[in-house]
Amino acid sequence: MGRTAGRDPEQTRTALLDAAAQVVRERGVSATLDDVARRAGVSKGGLLYHFASKQELLLALAREWLERFRAAVEAAVDPADTEPGRLMRAYVRVSVHEALDAAATRDALVLVAHLSTVAAVADLARADALRWQADLRADGLPEDVLSLVLAAADGVSAQPVWGMEPEPQELERLRDRLLALTRA
Amino acid sequence: MGRTAGRDPEQTRTALLDAAAQVVRERGVSATLDDVARRAGVSKGGLLYHFASKQELLLALAREWLERFRAAVEAAVDPADTEPGRLMRAYVRVSVHEALDAAATRDALVLVAHLSTVAAVADLARADALRWQADLRADGLPEDVLSLVLAAADGVSAQPVWGMEPEPQELERLRDRLLALTRA
DNA sequence: GTCTATATCGCGATAGAC
């Protein structure tokens, strides 16, 4: 395979984004490019080859997580489920699943909250939120069920941001209750 | 009044905290001491007389807002209401009220989210969240109602963090529905 | 494609005048 000794560019980019996710979660967006680069096993100069500026790095990171969440929800839609609210149910399942998972994904929203500090990222997040609102509205649920269930799902994702971490069992009960509400 | 020409120290402190709240909401915690000072009509040196470091300023700011929210909820408890869930109902009312208010208070949580970027503030917020959990648990609601209503109330407060801003009418309907749930 | 310099700048914090 030619003479490329190290990682290919794709791998490096991914490694940098993963490292950035970790570091930003720990230290916020004031985390240093040097920290990110080192954790990815790359030099600062190397990082700046792949992402021309810090803002570009943070934007790419935000995009990645927003897309990841959307993909997870789309994958969680039950193909056998043809009732109104099928997208909302997938949204609930993913939100609670992520809130449950003690590993990296649980902190997705902590990351987005940190990233939203950056104006350009906040714009991106707002556009994404609008798209969710439109998609969920097209999902066929009555308005008041939609806003209740959506608020609760978002609340579950958001609570860890300010340090509140509900018990797993509690979360599972809440999820089931939310799913039931979409079918009432 | 002696010879003190300008504001008294209390006023200056308050002006600085107000300025800091604005600036941090706009620019995140990477906002500059100089910005904060200028907006309060004080020099950077003046600021640092009142708050020995940037961290102290941010901590004071976080404390102020957490206390303000708690005081608002306590004030919103209906004295005539002696049923279980009276604290939760006040919490819901204040959360939705703040989400409705287009003025400064609406952004309280955006501010806290930004501030939570700072480790010392995150600790403070976590302690506060634990206290809320304890207080609300003592409020007499069934566990599953509590977690549903709390998640929804928190979701309403949190949604603006990532740019989602529901319609006022929608919020009022949601509030009424949440209040009803605590009485079912 | 990645690394090692290095330029440059802006910030937090201090010292001391007023």
Add this chain to the structure above:
DNA sequence: GTCTATCGCGATATAGAC
């Protein structure tokens, strides 16, 4: 109690070798 001046650090970003 507040201001001015300044120090010193650490950060982003660039230039150019390898």
